[in-house]
Amino acid sequence: MIINERAKLILIGCLLILFNLYVFISFRISVILLLSIVITLLVFLLIQTLKKQLDFETSRNQQLMHEKDQALEKYVSVDQTNQEYEVLINTFDGAIFSFDVSSNQISFIKGAEELYGYTNDDFNNIPNLWHECFHPDDQNKVENDERQLLLGQQTKIKFRILDRDAEEKWVIKIATPIRNEAGMITKVYGQMFDITHSVRLEEELKRLAYYDDLTDLPNRKSLDSHIEKSLSRSKRHKHNFTLMFVDLDNFKHVNDSMGHEAGDLLLKEVVKRIRGSIRDEDLISRIGGDEFIVVFEETNKDEIEVIATRILESVARPYLIHEQEANISLSIGISMYPDDGETKETLIDHADKAMYYAKNNGKNNFKVYSPDLNNMEFKKIGLLEKWLDSIQGSKIFTRP
Numbered sequence: 001m002i003i004n005e006r007a008k009l010i011l012i013g014c015l016l017i018l019f020n021l022y023v024f025i026s027f028r029i030s031v032i033l034l035l036s037i038v039i040t041l042l043v044f045l046l047i048q049t050l051k052k053q054l055d056f057e058t059s060r061n062q063q064l065m066h067e068k069d070q071a072l073e074k075y076v077s078v079d080q081t082n083q084e085y086e087v088l089i090n091t092f093d094g095a096i097f098s099f100d101v102s103s104n105q106i107s108f109i110k111g112a113e114e115l116y117g118y119t120n121d122d123f124n125n126i127p128n129l130w131h132e133c134f135h136p137d138d139q140n141k142v143e144n145d146e147r148q149l150l151l152g153q154q155t156k157i158k159f160r161i162l163d164r165d166a167e168e169k170w171v172i173k174i175a176t177p178i179r180n181e182a183g184m185i186t187k188v189y190g191q192m193f194d195i196t197h198s199v200r201l202e203e204e205l206k207r208l209a210y211y212d213d214l215t216d217l218p219n220r221k222s223l224d225s226h227i228e229k230s231l232s233r234s235k236r237h238k239h240n241f242t243l244m245f246v247d248l249d250n251f252k253h254v255n256d257s258m259g260h261e262a263g264d265l266l267l268k269e270v271v272k273r274i275r276g277s278i279r280d281e282d283l284i285s286r287i288g289g290d291e292f293i294v295v296f297e298e299t300n301k302d303e304i305e306v307i308a309t310r311i312l313e314s315v316a317r318p319y320l321i322h323e324q325e326a327n328i329s330l331s332i333g334i335s336m337y338p339d340d341g342e343t344k345e346t347l348i349d350h351a352d353k354a355m356y357y358a359k360n361n362g363k364n365n366f367k368v369y370s371p372d373l374n375n376m377e378f379k380k381i382g383l384l385e386k387w388l389d390s391i392q393g394s395k396i397f398t399r400p
Helices: 002-027 031-091 112-116 120-125 136-150 196-210 220-237 251-258 260-275 301-316 344-359 371-375 383-391
Strands: 095-100 105-110 155-162 168-179 185-194 241-249 283-286 291-297 319-321 324-326 329-337 365-368
Touching: 095 112, 105 120, 112 120, 112 185, 136 155, 136 168, 136 185, 168 196, 196 220, 220 241, 220 283, 220 291, 220 344, 241 260, 241 301, 241 344, 251 260, 251 324, 260 283, 260 291, 260 301, 260 319, 260 324, 301 329, 301 365, 329 344, 344 365, 344 371
Parallel strands: 329 365
Antiparallel strands: 095 105, 095 185, 155 168, 168 185, 241 291, 241 329, 283 291, 319 324
16 A cells, blocks of 8 residues: 555656656746745645555554454453353362363363372373273173264263272263264263262162161062062962061060160071071061061972971071070961962961961971961961051061
8 A cells, every 4th residue: 555655656756747847848937946846746745645644554553453452352251251161160069071082082171080089190191091990880881871972972871980999989971972074073071970979878768768777678668579579470480489477486575584685686696597598589578576578489398398497497596695695486487379379468368377377386387388277266466467557557566
């Protein structure tokens, strides 16, 4: 722009000189007058050129100032955004990570050390540390989740990790794959939450709902569900199902003479001995103060009688409770599917009658149900009645 103005000025100056030479030759005007005219014209042209140049520079400066203001506003906006982002990151209670697909490298933006006990540098410098922290039982689950991410799916998964101290933690991971302009997945961004406390609380609530607090055995509610499932399997696969009702003899006398704390310890020891006399897959449940039910699948009568004898002999051995010897025995009633009934209620009732027969015939004994027991009268509150009462919320009874 400035160069063009100067060229125009030179051109006009040359034209003026030629014009003045023509006037001087034609009209014989004095040299001094002619020079005055030329200088005046040149000064005028110079002023006009300088004015245009000044206007141009002013406009340019205004444009630069505008661009500077815009840049400053953008910087302030970016800085504010960064501050907001930093505040958001700092208030986030979890770990944030990014995963680079091409380098197979994970980087933690926040929370690595709190969650894993390892720093972000540890994950960058120790090969495969990320995968080594997966709980072995959840390894396949997490690897399948990673495959889904590489297929472009957003995922959410609950799994376990092992931190630097080999402590097991439950986490939830939410991750999103990021594509480049070519549509290729290049990065994965995600967040992880430590939910160990919530899982432990859930497990404890479940334990309280389905397990006996003293012995940690399944309670009536849990047993009821187990019997239904076991019966269904037995019917489907056409194999035997056995229900064994176990009742402690004279437990109230032991409880009263030695105290409730000693009675609780005795119950725990009895449970240990019963557990040691049955198979791992058999279920033992506490359904009352001194009452237990054991559930067996795929067992015949001969096998059950051997197991019952083993339980009686094991439980009858003396106990040492608070440096005092204690003795206890059991009465056991047995009913078997399908010979003694095909429903839960029938099997419970028949096992109850068989147990009372054993208790009324010397105790420390077992009895397998037979139809003739239906004609016998026992002074008792039947197991079936108590079972139904417990479902309706009535209190637990303890036999004398």
